[in-house]
Amino acid sequence: MIHLEVLPGIENATLIDRDHHQVSRSKISPNALKVLYKLTAAGFCAYLVGGSVRDLLLGLQPKDFDIASNATPEDLRKLFRNSRIIGRRFKIVHIRYGREIIEVTTFRAHHDARNQISDDVSRRKIRGLDSAHSSAGMILRDNVYGNIDEDALRRDFTVNALYYTLDKFRILDFTGGMDDLKHKKIRIIGDPAARYREDPVRMLRAIRFAAKLGFTIEQGTKAPIDELAHLLESISPARLFDETLKIITSGHVVKIFALLLEFKVSKYLFGPTVTALKTAGDTERKLVDLALQNTDSRLAEGKSVTPYFLFAALLWPGLRQRLAADSAAENSYSSFQQAANDSLREQLDYTAIPKRFTIAAKEIWELQLRIEKHNRRSIESTFGHPRFRAAYDFLLLREEAGEQLNSLGQWWTDFQIADTKRRTEMIGLVSNPGARRRRKRKPSSDTA
Numbered sequence: 001m002i003h004l005e006v007l008p009g010i011e012n013a014t015l016i017d018r019d020h021h022q023v024s025r026s027k028i029s030p031n032a033l034k035v036l037y038k039l040t041a042a043g044f045c046a047y048l049v050g051g052s053v054r055d056l057l058l059g060l061q062p063k064d065f066d067i068a069s070n071a072t073p074e075d076l077r078k079l080f081r082n083s084r085i086i087g088r089r090f091k092i093v094h095i096r097y098g099r100e101i102i103e104v105t106t107f108r109a110h111h112d113a114r115n116q117i118s119d120d121v122s123r124r125k126i127r128g129l130d131s132a133h134s135s136a137g138m139i140l141r142d143n144v145y146g147n148i149d150e151d152a153l154r155r156d157f158t159v160n161a162l163y164y165t166l167d168k169f170r171i172l173d174f175t176g177g178m179d180d181l182k183h184k185k186i187r188i189i190g191d192p193a194a195r196y197r198e199d200p201v202r203m204l205r206a207i208r209f210a211a212k213l214g215f216t217i218e219q220g221t222k223a224p225i226d227e228l229a230h231l232l233e234s235i236s237p238a239r240l241f242d243e244t245l246k247i248i249t250s251g252h253v254v255k256i257f258a259l260l261l262e263f264k265v266s267k268y269l270f271g272p273t274v275t276a277l278k279t280a281g282d283t284e285r286k287l288v289d290l291a292l293q294n295t296d297s298r299l300a301e302g303k304s305v306t307p308y309f310l311f312a313a314l315l316w317p318g319l320r321q322r323l324a325a326d327s328a329a330e331n332s333y334s335s336f337q338q339a340a341n342d343s344l345r346e347q348l349d350y351t352a353i354p355k356r357f358t359i360a361a362k363e364i365w366e367l368q369l370r371i372e373k374h375n376r377r378s379i380e381s382t383f384g385h386p387r388f389r390a391a392y393d394f395l396l397l398r399e400e401a402g403e404q405l406n407s408l409g410q411w412w413t414d415f416q417i418a419d420t421k422r423r424t425e426m427i428g429l430v431s432n433p434g435a436r437r438r439r440k441r442k443p444s445s446d447t448a
């Protein structure tokens with residue numbers, strides 16, 4: 001083990017002893033502990049860092065466990081058979097244990113520009129350093145990799161830059177993260193505007209963490225967001241999709257959306273939705289709100305969420321407006337297809353969406369048509385469609401949002417719980433192919 005006392009950069013840290021923090025080893029993933037111990041035994045230093053330390057200090061269950069080390073990606077590859085180097089500009093090593101992945105990064109110097117030298121040059125440097133490092137087992141000093149204090153300073157927020165070490169189970173704080181944690185503050189490290197310019201996604205991360213942790217964004221960290229939000233236009237749709245996924249699955253999407261609106265950032269992620277909602281009716285607004293609420297409550301109940309469902313809801317107001325503007329669309333399947341494709345394509349300029357999700361969102365929309373205008377022939381096939389359940393949930397959401405759909409949701413609810421005989425009866429009561437369904441659930445309200 002490299003003891004802290006001789007770790008380069010350590011002089012810049014405040015050390016918090018085990019008696020003064022509540023991180024307990026028992027809450028750390030055994031696989032993360034395995035990696036920490038193995039690296040230490042091989043003569044490297046290794047720390048738990050980032051969200052896991054932050055969440056453990058807050059008494060929350062971390063989503064994943066990230067480790068920072070002075071071992072290079074190549075060292076890690078040699079040490080862990082179950083590892084894989086990912087990323088090109090920033091190499092990260094994934095160590096896989098079944099379904100769990102422990103992510104290990106090598107200490108990096110603060111300034112990203114150091115890492116932005118061409119791939120060739122950086123690769124040469126890494127290779128050169130690799131051998132020197134492997135034999136010495138010492139902290140790297142280089143233009144690419146840095147010491148632990150530099151690694152801390154290149155992280156985004158103070159509460160994300162706390163390091164936990166198995167060496168006397170201490171926490172290392174280089175940026176005042178412990179204090180900010182105590183006061184529930186998201187504070188960016190360094191000059192806020194400069195750090196956002198370096199990576200505009202940090203603005204989204206500030207908002208996400210504030211919502212997720214119930215923290216406030218410190219004044220200086222908040223101030224430049226308004227002016228710099230437009231820099232998000234330069235971020236690739238693929239990266240913005242990754243960020244969107246984290247937002248959707250955070251369990252706090254309602255709050256995040258409210259903050260995104262407040263900071264005028266929404267339009268860089270969900271441009272078409274923001275535009276459509278400006279002129280949308282109450283039911284469409286409500287549908288979006290309900291879909292967001294549903295997402296959070298499903299996660300709170302330990303259920304899974306399907307991002308395509310939320311995308312289907314977010315793009316629904318725009319789709320409806322497109323259909324309304326095209327008088328032929330109402331009755332023509334191909335105009336509907338066109339409108340659906342255009343709605344999705346428009347969103348793809350903002351966030352990428354994997355094809356399987358766009359297909360699923362389109363299926364939800366198409367099934368709305370089939371569910372609405374169902375006829376005898378199509379009932380069974382609609383019901384047997386792999387996306388039926390999602391489409392049915394979507395239908396219920398539309399009704400809950402105030403759309404008048406002639407108790408269709410109830411009809412489908414009854415149909416699902418009915419036995420085969422009753423189903424056949426229900427189908428028999430539906431009007432002829434091509435015509436609208438006539439029968440409602442209760443005979444007393446049986447109107448056309």
Ligand code: ATP
Pocket residue numbers: 049050051052063064066154155156157160161199201202246
């Ligand atoms: P969670 O995993 O709960 O969403 P996290 O803080 O662990 O939160 P990750 O995206 O897993 O977030 O990143 C791990 C750590 O890497 C962060 O805590 C932070 O220290 C650093 N980091 C991640 N993204 C950035 C960024 N864009 N700029 C600077 N540092 C970052």
Ligand code: MG
Pocket residue numbers: 050051052063064065066
């Ligand atoms: Mg993490």
